[in-house]
Amino acid sequence: MQGFLNLNKPVGFTSHDCVAKVRKLVRLKRVGHAGTLDPAATGVLPIALGKATRLLQYLQQDKAYRGTIRLGVRTTTDDLEGEIISTQPVPGLTLEQVKAALKNFEGKIQQVPPNYSAIQVEGKRLYDKARAGEIIEVPAREVEVYKLEILEWRDRDFPELDIAIACGPGTYIRAIARDLGSACATGGTLAALTRTESSGFQIADSLTFEELEEQLKQGTFHPILASAALGHLPAVTLQATDAKAWCQGQRIPFRPLSFPALTDAEEGKLRLNDEEGRFLGIGCLLASETGYLLVPLMVFEPL
Template identity: 55%
Template sequence: MDGFLNLNKPFGFTSHDCVAKVRRIYQLKKVGHAGTLDPAATGVLPIAIGRATRLLQYLRHEKAYQATIRFGVTTATDDLEGEVLTQQAVPNLELSQIEEKLPLFQGVIQQIPPNYSAIQVQGKRLYELARSGQAIEAPIRTVEILDLKILAFRPGDFPELDLEIACGGGTYIRSIARDLGAELGTGATLAKLLRTESSGFELAGSSSIEQLPVPLMEPESALLHLPEMVLTSDLARRWCQGQKIAIESERSGMVRVKNDSFLGIGEVRSDGVLVPQMVYEPV
């Protein structure tokens, strides 16, 4: 059994919990996921089963979220799951002030991940270092925010802002909440997060854990963002044996390699040579 599952991750589950559930339900050991979600987050979690786990690295990187940011509060984890560090009412915060700062968080930006995150530093996860009380220097990373859209603003002592966010891979929405609060001088933390799209999978087509098992998506269906390269039977056989194939192509980069069926992932070099990257279905 091979393919992809578009799972709607429930609140309170880690991504690893979801993988363990899927293993039990489908009675298979080879299960993996793309794009980790925090336990407090919900929404799209792409799951790969069987040989499809080898394709996870070739999925699209773009993601989309609906996030709620609460102002006047800061926490150790940059969301409501962590210890409250500061809390002060900010009833005078206005939407216009937020709108002035949002352009700082669009396009290619520098971002410091939360201290409580799964990023590795010196061979250890940041959350392990944070829990042990060690001094932490989270590595700055470059991320891309493709779009930010305000959905709603609720004023009050601790105002809340609902945002729709489209971004590239590796973006921490908790960091956006924290840094927006810092720019406004109010402090802020992430109050709620729903992932609506990940790696080409959308919330509308997702299944809850309670609905499983459901039929799996064909592996190739998650790779349609890659151009298609169709080989003759002779070339396909050579390519599946690991040989580099000289082809006529005006494009370079990763491609879906096919004959009568999906064969795997190749890379077209600038010199017109097709190099095997992952042979999924040998001829």
């Protein structure tokens, strides 16, 4: 069995827990995941099965979330899983004030990751350093928020804001909650989070553990094909002779009449298929004296 699973991660599971459970259910050793989710978060967790684990690096990087931010509260982890640092009711805070502050969180922004995160500093995970009581100075890094939409505002002593966020890789929604609280001079923490999209997988198409287990029992579970999961990459179809040479790791002359037009393909990755539409691997174009060569980056037997 090889391909991808669009898992709807339940609350309370780490991403590693999910991989371990899927490994047991599908009876495979080679299982991996893309895009870590915190234990308190739910939603889309892309899982790779079998040889598809080699393809995780080529999946789309953009993500989307629905989250709830609680204002007037600060915690050690920037979500409700951590210890409370301070609480201060803010009944006078208005939605208009919050809207004005949120404008600073769209586009390319500088963000300091939470101290309790999986980022490595000096060879150690930040959460390990934080748990050991080390004083951590985490440098800010640039992330991008494509869209930030207010879904609901609940006006109370500790106001709550439901938001939808579409963002690039490396964006921490907990950090947005924390920094929004700072911008409003109230403190803020993430109260709930669901990932609605990751690596091109949508929550509407995801499977819970219970649904996966039932499909496996019924024999109706079919992994998502690599060609579908990598559909964002330009596709090149190899004729039989070239496909055979490709599967042997050979470079293939790029003949414009044999392949579809590829815009700026020499700068990116390509998805290779045979004439039957079966996935053969990932490659790129390399300039040569006589034109271009298709160079294998990762070769697969037909999937």
